Amino acid sequence: MKDWHTLEPDLYRLMNKHYTPGRPSSIRCIVRHHNAGVNLTTGDVWNIWQSRQASAHYQVEVNGRIGQLVNDWDTAWHAASASMNAQSIGIEHANSGGPPGWPISDATIREGARLAAALCKAYDLGRPHYGTNIRDHREFTSTSCPYALAPGGPYHQRWMDEAVQFYDELTTGPKPPAPPAPTSKEDTMNAEQSHQLADVTGQLTGSPTPGEFPGWPQLGNRTPVDALAVIGKHLGLPGFYDPRTRK
Structure with a gap:
């Protein structure tokens, strides 16, 4: 037709x-x-x-x-x-x-x-x-x-x-497509947000990250958490040790 x-x-x-x-x-x-x-x-x-x-x-x-x-x-x-x-x-x-x-x-x-x-x-x-x-x-x-x-x-x-x-x-007119099913907060986080969060976590704690963060130069190439541990050791605080020497 x-x-x-x-x-x-x-x-x-x-x-x-x-x-x-x-x-x-x-x-x-x-x-x-x-x-x-x-x-x-x-x-x-x-x-x-x-x-x-x-x-x-x-x-x-x-x-x-x-x-x-x-x-x-x-x-x-x-x-x-x-x-x-x-x-x-x-x-x-x-x-x-x-x-x-x-x-x-x-x-x-x-x-x-x-x-x-x-x-x-x-x-x-x-x-x-x-x-x-x-x-x-x-x-x-x-x-x-x-x-x-x-x-x-x-x-x-x-x-x-x-x-x-x-x-x-x-x-x-044609029926519109059905709306997507609701998703959880974790599902809606896009890949870039997830990558950024992992980077921040690595920079603070030394956890494995996509960029494999080596540490801050001004802290002796340590993360803030590791640097704090060294300071506590030098101050003689109980339980603190240098993560590199495990002492």
Whole structure:
């Protein structure tokens, strides 16, 4: 899709027949379909519908490209119900393989769901919800369409999850990242602060430090603690000794 907010598709291939200009009612829901054909493009379904009395508003191709075949304000013949056609937008999803599974590519699932979400936003249909503003072709006629996209199929929940998530992004923006977990005081001390503290400790006591402090020159290359010990020894204070001689 070129623009999700303006609903500008990747390409137009508008039908010249097999649709009804205008709408007798407002848009109330999105109807999902699958092609039941393999790797069909927008041009392919346009050609098929030239000889078949059917159409849909959009085709989502295997690579995710979105083509528009009937304008949103016109009525496509896609749901086998004149009433439902009048109040819905039909989205066809290309199949990447044939029966029995009729697989659908990840790109088609993603872009089809996002298209539905953008349409829900554009026409004030609300957050995508299956059974209300998201419906399936098989609800209105005797068909298995949209097959693997329908409830119970392998793609239904993934398609719905993508539609809901993208609708939320379009309406409120992406969720901000979660704030970091609280940390203890020790955890918040950065490396430089830790290095500085070790240096000060080494300069006072002679403990091992990143800089391996040798002592102060004016104290005979001793730390203040060692110098104080030598002074106490010379004063004859009990328990004081020179750390270098251990006497």
